[in-house]
Amino acid sequence: MSIARFPRITSALALSTALAACSGPIDLDLRGKMGSGFDTAQAAQNASPANRPSPDDRGILSYPNYQVAVARRGDTVADVAARVGLPADELARYNGVRTTDPLRRGEIIALPRRVAEPSPATGADTTGPIRPAAQVDVTTLAGNAIERAASTTPAASGGATGVEPVRHQVARGETAFTIARLYNVSPRSLGEWNGLDEQFSVREGQFLLIPVNRDAAPVVETAAVTQPGAGSPTPQPPSASKPLPTEVPAAATKPEPAKEPVADIGQSTSKPASNAAMTMPVAGSIIRDYAKGRNEGIDIAASAGTPVKAAASGQVASISTTAEGVKFLLVRHPDDVITVYTHLDDITVQKGDAVSRGQVVGKVRAGDPAFLHFEVRKGFESTDPMAYLQ
Template sequence: MTARTRNVSAPVLGVVLGIALSACSQPIDLDLRGKIGGSVDTSAAALKATENRPKPDNRGIISYPNYQVALAKRGDTLASLAERIGLPADELAKYNGMKINDPLRKGELVALPRRVTEPSAATGADIAGPIKPAATVDVATLAGSAIERAASTTPVVKDGISGVEPVRHQVARGETAFTIARLYDVSPRSLAEWNGLDKSFAVREGQFLLIPVVQKAPEAAPRTREIPEPGTGTPTPTPPSASKPLPDVTPPPATAAAGAATAVTKPDPKPAKPVADVGEAKPSGSDMVMPVQGSIIRDYAKGRNEGIDISASAGSPVKAAASGKVASISTTAEGVKFLLVRHPGDLITVYTHLDNITVKKGDAVSRGQSIGKVRSGDPSFLHFEVRKGFESTDPMAYLP
């Protein structure tokens, strides 16, 4: 169960990032049109900045936890690549929708139908095993191992390297590199560089593409409040009269003011009832409903489980937790279907391990509306997430 949930986390995160970025209202002026003669605004480009593609081993293999890919060398055909990585050429060709003797461009990416030997020192890799998610890398352990190895003169391969597993997208009929780049909100050029596309950015139906990983924006330094030195006193705020002029009203005569002061005011016969302290208001999405009836078999744990797993029998109806619009419906390479619904307030709900989905992308859904059924499994369950922009949050804060 844990492995199944982890398998869909990277694709879901990639789609959520794309949807969250596409929700930005700021226009993107890639060709700087209208900027001639003025200052150059590079903020939009910074939002789309992507990481460099990881370096492959001598065979051309890049290994992630859930899949592997191979990069072609100059003069390669699909047959020569298959021989180098140790897979049958016909199996590799069928999986990628190609022919055995098709020529490959240098750096062209080919998806592997099954895993081959993991990268290691024997294959000329800088790492041993697949690239690990950053949350699973023990920095202290790696640092300690590096110190222990420092005295040795024999080259030793690192224990592992952290990184984000990219979304793997299979090209559907009618899609182009430009429509796919727009779907995930990355630039077509970075998509071409990651996948070794030609100058025309041509893609073919059934081809697997890696979606470039978007760089995380650096967090702004917290603002510090200036504290005066001891003995200097607290700065006195500017009085209102210094910033706003006095009203042009003539004060009443002193006698009238004195008479008004002696007047006795009649008390209110019905004093207002005290207002009860109801505590802190609930989150804006607290009117969500449980997407499926069942017990929670795995709690939210940021970095390990980005949502909750709800036990339910196969075929149980899955409901939209709140009203919104279907933002994406997709399937991972392992065949796990997931659905995303966008809600007001920059909220996105995620539903995975679905079957018989009854809505389509762009549909408006209402709170409690059936959107599909629970997929069969051992055990069968629904994985449910609530994301605020890029970050996952505990769904229980939004559920009754």
């Protein structure tokens, strides 16, 4: 199965070939250098993912809010459908595949509707969905364990208890690395939970289970309770021992002359935080950093509809849309510098408009996750935007 990729906007950029600084393609594939400050190394070091629960004999993992099936070696979608009792066409459509598509061992197939719950009759330890241990009827769990103990062959745990993982559907352009970074898990654990191949390939429309941390459990914080009269004494208010300072009215100042009103064209009214050459076009965390030849800019996570601002003053050089419907905007700046903004909606400027630093030029397009792709190009070459933003 091929890796899902963001649509390249090379074809759309051909409309702007007159711009010498923008003749190169903008690669929006999120596979990039993982050794920088924005990779998943920290998640891999800190996370302690639990093992994925074992499915029942049909391959079913059942949670309170959804059910999935785990494929076996050599399975097709039709094989899984026959085993769980669902129409093959319905199961294939729900997962964005064909009924004859081969599946990897351990691959997750989401069920469009619930089937019969796992039970001891289907090879599970308990009857019903997997729930946190605190919610499981201990008497029922013990009774089922005794029944299964009659067999002389040790039975593998059916994963009767556990925290329900997030079920994520892969959107266009997402990769296992960006999804792992989004949920702060390691790509390796994501691959193990979902039966991914060595390249961590995912496809658009695929459902993934996000690994659950081994320590993930509801935490109930209890406040310390003291006996009446045993607590700390009430502090004495400062005014009881020291008089309040005498207030001295500020000297009257000469009023400043009234300023002429300035038309509001969307500029940011906040003072820049630094003397950087450019300002961040949108507030948010960077979910993918610059990697020459892999990602020609940075991807900034932001909610859909968040205003996107011009990073620096300049002139709108091009506005266009790719065949996949991805809108992008190019702004020309002095010294042969071009800034590129993609994954926009509601663009508020037109080609040829002069824009000022901080002026709103559009909004972040809806996505899962929603983000803005931002580039800085010097002549023909892309350059790390952080050099301009810091």
